[in-house]
Amino acid sequence: MELLVTYDVATDTAAGRRRLRRVALVCQAYGQRVQKSVFECVLNPVQLERLKDRLAAEIDPEYDSLRFYRLREPHAQHLEIMGQRPQHDIRDPLVL
Amino acid sequence: MELLVTYDVATDTAAGRRRLRRVALVCQAYGQRVQKSVFECVLNPVQLERLKDRLAAEIDPEYDSLRFYRLREPHAQHLEIMGQRPQHDIRDPLVL
Numbered sequence: 001m002e003l004l005v006t007y008d009v010a011t012d013t014a015a016g017r018r019r020l021r022r023v024a025l026v027c028q029a030y031g032q033r034v035q036k037s038v039f040e041c042v043l044n045p046v047q048l049e050r051l052k053d054r055l056a057a058e059i060d061p062e063y064d065s066l067r068f069y070r071l072r073e074p075h076a077q078h079l080e081i082m083g084q085r086p087q088h089d090i091r092d093p094l095v096l
Numbered sequence: 097m098e099l100l101v102t103y104d105v106a107t108d109t110a111a112g113r114r115r116l117r118r119v120a121l122v123c124q125a126y127g128q129r130v131q132k133s134v135f136e137c138v139l140n141p142v143q144l145e146r147l148k149d150r151l152a153a154e155i156d157p158e159y160d161s162l163r164f165y166r167l168r169e170p171h172a173q174h175l176e177i178m179g180q181r182p183q184h185d186i187r188d189p190l191v192l
Contacts, residue, residue: 004165006102008131008180035104035161037133052178061179065131069100069167070174078166082148083157084104 002071003048005031005039005055010063022058023066026051034086040075098167099144101127101135101151106159118154119162122147130182136171 005027009020027033030051031041043051048068055066072078101123105116123129126147127137139147144164151162168174 004100006131006134008134034163035102035133037131038102038104038163052176056178059179063180064178065180066178067130067134068176068178069165069171072166072168075165080148080164082152082160082162082164083155084159084161 001043001045001048002073002075003031003041003043004067004069004071004075005041005051006067006069007037007055007059008065009037009059016060016063019058019060019064023055023064026054026058032086040071097139097141097144098169098171099127099137099139100163100165100167100171101137101147102163102165103133103151103155104161105133105155112156112159115154115156115160119151119160122150122154128182136167 007023007027009023010016011020024033024037027039027041030043030047031039034040041051052068059066103119103123105119106112107116120129120133123135123137126139126143127135130136137144137147148164155162
C-alpha cells in the first residue's frame, strides 16, 4: 500500500531535535523523503506495523505529531507538484 | 474532493520567511491546518483551481515545494494519527 507519512516534532529542546533526527532516520529506512517532514512509502502490512512501532518508540506523543495517510494508488496519478521535487523517485535504484 | 496540501518554503532569507507566512495564510483560507506545513482541504474543482493559482503566485518555484495529494475519502477513514492532533475538525463550526 502507498502511504504518506507527515510529522511535526517539537524542536525547542535538544531532546526534541534529537527526536526529529531519529524520526527522519526511521522514515528514510521505509520511504522516500519528498519534503522536509513528508515521506512517501510503499509498504506491506508487516512493514507498516514495524514503521509505526519504531516511530511510536521515538516520538513524545505529548509534543509531537505523526500522521499516516493511505494514498490513492498509484499515488503519482493523484498528486500535483509545484516548484521543487525530490531528485530521486522511490523506485529508482539507490546509489549509496 | 479531499486534498492534502504539504509545503516546504525555503526560509533562509527574509523573502522566504515572508513567502512561508503568505503560503500558510492562503492555505488557512481553504482548509484545516493539521501540522505546521500540512493542511487538509475539502474543495470543489473551482476552489481547487483558485487555491493553486493563489499558491503559485506566492511561492518561488526555484526554492519552494508544494504538493497536492487527492486523498481517499472520507480521508479520516484512511488516516492514522500518533501524538498531537489539531484541536478543531474541519467540519466543526469555526469560532473566531
